[in-house]
Amino acid sequence: MTATPTTTTHGARSRLPIRLVILFAGIATILMVWFYRDTLHAWVLVRGTLANDAPTLELFEDYLRRSPEPEMAILDAWNTGKIVHRQFAIRQLSAGDVNGKSLSLELEGMLLSGALDPDMNVRESALQGLRRHRHSALPALVAAQLRDPDPELRMLGLDHLKHAPLELGVTQIAPLLDDPDLRVTARAIKLLEQWSGQDFDIKLADAVEVTDPDTGLKGLRPEGVAKVRAASTRAQDWLSRRRSDFTPVRLEPPPLALASMQPVPASDFVLPTLDGRKVRLSDFRGQAVLINFWTTWCTACLAEIPALIELQKRHGEKLAILGVSLDYAPDSHGHIGGRGAGLSDRADDGHEDHAGHDHEDHDAPSLKEIRAKVSRTAKKLGINFTVLMDESNEVGGRFNGGELPTTVLVDPQGNVRRRFVGARALPVFEAMLAEIAQPQLSSAVSHP
Numbered sequence: 001m002t003a004t005p006t007t008t009t010h011g012a013r014s015r016l017p018i019r020l021v022i023l024f025a026g027i028a029t030i031l032m033v034w035f036y037r038d039t040l041h042a043w044v045l046v047r048g049t050l051a052n053d054a055p056t057l058e059l060f061e062d063y064l065r066r067s068p069e070p071e072m073a074i075l076d077a078w079n080t081g082k083i084v085h086r087q088f089a090i091r092q093l094s095a096g097d098v099n100g101k102s103l104s105l106e107l108e109g110m111l112l113s114g115a116l117d118p119d120m121n122v123r124e125s126a127l128q129g130l131r132r133h134r135h136s137a138l139p140a141l142v143a144a145q146l147r148d149p150d151p152e153l154r155m156l157g158l159d160h161l162k163h164a165p166l167e168l169g170v171t172q173i174a175p176l177l178d179d180p181d182l183r184v185t186a187r188a189i190k191l192l193e194q195w196s197g198q199d200f201d202i203k204l205a206d207a208v209e210v211t212d213p214d215t216g217l218k219g220l221r222p223e224g225v226a227k228v229r230a231a232s233t234r235a236q237d238w239l240s241r242r243r244s245d246f247t248p249v250r251l252e253p254p255p256l257a258l259a260s261m262q263p264v265p266a267s268d269f270v271l272p273t274l275d276g277r278k279v280r281l282s283d284f285r286g287q288a289v290l291i292n293f294w295t296t297w298c299t300a301c302l303a304e305i306p307a308l309i310e311l312q313k314r315h316g317e318k319l320a321i322l323g324v325s326l327d328y329a330p331d332s333h334g335h336i337g338g339r340g341a342g343l344s345d346r347a348d349d350g351h352e353d354h355a356g357h358d359h360e361d362h363d364a365p366s367l368k369e370i371r372a373k374v375s376r377t378a379k380k381l382g383i384n385f386t387v388l389m390d391e392s393n394e395v396g397g398r399f400n401g402g403e404l405p406t407t408v409l410v411d412p413q414g415n416v417r418r419r420f421v422g423a424r425a426l427p428v429f430e431a432m433l434a435e436i437a438q439p440q441l442s443s444a445v446s447h448p
Helices: 007-035 037-051 057-066 070-079 083-095 105-114 120-132 138-146 151-161 166-178 182-196 222-241 255-259 299-318 367-381 394-398 426-436 440-445
Strands: 270-272 278-280 288-294 319-325 386-389 406-410 416-421
Touching: 037 057, 037 070, 057 070, 057 083, 070 083, 070 105, 083 105, 083 120, 083 394, 105 120, 105 255, 120 138, 120 151, 120 416, 138 151, 138 166, 151 166, 151 182, 166 182, 166 222, 182 222, 270 386, 288 299, 288 426, 299 319, 299 367, 299 426, 367 386, 406 426, 416 426
Parallel strands: 288 319, 319 386
Antiparallel strands: 270 278, 288 406, 406 416
16 A cells, blocks of 8 residues: 655645745735825825826826925926926916925026926916016016017017016017017007007007908908007107117026026827828927927918918928827817817818718717818818827827917927917918027027
């Protein structure tokens, strides 16, 4: 009779302590996770928020609440170089002191450089913060806006200049009394009236733009143009007779603002064209790239497209324009394809535009229908640049392209040099392209 092996029983006994160790280790891990759950959750939230390319405002506010050092949390978000993070960070900083403390040198540098940022939204928040903190560099940074090629930034500068004294303000607005954008001229004249007590016979209503129902383009009424030009002549005549009363002052941004500036890399992405071909942003390294977020139902977007078409004609292979359609991204009401806001209910080619009206069953238009609509619109408008479909709003969310049209200008080195909302005229685009051909720091503060 063969003896029964004893190794099985012995092995079972020898493995029992190992099982207990594993059990106790598991229990200990669970207890540690339980006791430190808030710390772990905060760590995961911080890392996740910073890694997220397009966090929501609610997520960012939760991230700040759970951060043990709010000042470092704001700086960390700013230093990610991501568009959405930078907007949230500068907005939070501009809203008030961190924990009631005065600004540290790092936060002060962030606020100062924010006033020269590529992103117009960041500039707006930074200037508000500088005004709130009554910072001595505010006049110089406002003056930098007045020299900017973007008329919207010149308008922003004028909004902040209204509190300046006469002697300083007059010398800053003098070049704007004959600005190419008559809205800027009108605003400058009104400031001169405020400071001087003179009446140049102009109202801001004279420089209000109206939309042409045929072209969709915005412009001043003919009578408004005449009034602004006449008032400009009177204002310049008045100033020319008193030029000796005002010593020209050239205000320059403080060294800390320039030292704190940092490149904003344009994160790479891949999107399909209308025919399904994949296009990557990095494919255009060495060229200037203009990314324009638009939809077929956005009136301002469509009005701007002729300028982009002409821009592409003039600059050829030196410039790559990418028209990123957000038609398939839900709007603020959850609608897809701009339902009820299309070019027309029936396209010129005879195909029904399902995205332009409600279906009987109220189903959202399909991706195929949206692509067809975008394709027809591109053909109708004669678009000569690359049209991409951002079907999941991944890239639109990353560049915060929900406001339309949103434009991002990327220089040949791959850095964001401009980001702004709203249509711009062809001469403005030309000036911006000339700007990004210059070194980044000098172009931020010195314009013709």
